[in-house]
Amino acid sequence: MIEIVSKVARQLGPSASRRVWCSSALGSFVAGPLGPEVARQGGTRREVVRLQDVSKTYAGPPEVIALRGVDLTIGAGEMVAIVGPSGSGKSTLLNIVGLLDRPTTGSVMLDGQDVSRLRDAQLSAARARRIGFVFQQFHLVDGQSARDNVANGLLYRGVRRAERRRRALDALERVGLAARADHRPSQLSGGERQRVAIARALVGEPAFVLADEPTGNLDTVTSAGIMRLLHELHAAGNTIVLITHDQSIAEQCPRRVTVRDGRIVGDERLDVDAARAAWHVHGVGPDVGEGRTEVAS
Ligand SMILES: Nc1ncnc2c1ncn2[C@@H]1O[C@H](COP(=O)(O)OP(=O)(O)OP(=O)(O)O)[C@@H](O)[C@H]1O
């Protein structure tokens, strides 16, 4: 567990306060100069991630080919759902996008930089600086307060303790949990724990947030609250990639990538109006799945 937590902690935390966070009447809301429009450059989105011909084979035995020739580009400010049957390679894909794992073949570009050949320490540094992770099992440290759990996201960023704790409180405020800052995870509901995990992912202002089944352990109502938060974060310009088994959650996302047998077999986007509806904090209605178009990946 400690290994997982320290691994998670290493992945978190960035520097600069590029975004301004504020509260809305709807609860915690994020606003800032890197909104969806700003993330675009000359009409096209700045590329955050590009996978080219990525394959992944687990040595075994038995040997498993988890990904086969995957090409995937994700632009700044996108919100992408990754769907597909169990065992199809979704987590493997997310782990490679998140620099938690390396492809067997193929290249991974992060913010225009080829990270395929980085040494382990450089990879960890890139991950800590640029990527925030959220997991189905939350991965919070039981013996620590919500605030310290979030502050852990800055542990490997050379930020002093007092500053880490100050930023942690800010991040908890963004997810509407400042009032629970001193609670331990065991004193929080499942949805609140996941909010703490999201605050930890955000505290370092990463280039993007990756979430593997973030609502997988939550009931429907709590899941809706977490999705509303993710939509708010997306509307404020954050890039979010999430894996989900829940079709209704996938339908809310402006882009949906389908993985089957280690291949991307579908890549659909909502049209602009439908995407606006989906981005809206209440935009989880039944009609947002309409207006999707297939795109070449
Ligand atoms: N560390 C590993 N070693 C060997 N095989 C692995 C490893 N991790 C995953 N696999 C295999 O790779 C394939 C893809 O696994 P992956 O976890 O990416 O699937 P998934 O789509 O995330 O599934 P789920 O929806 O059940 O989480 C599976 O057949 C799995 O058994």
Ligand SMILES: [Mg+2]
């Ligand atoms: Mg998985």
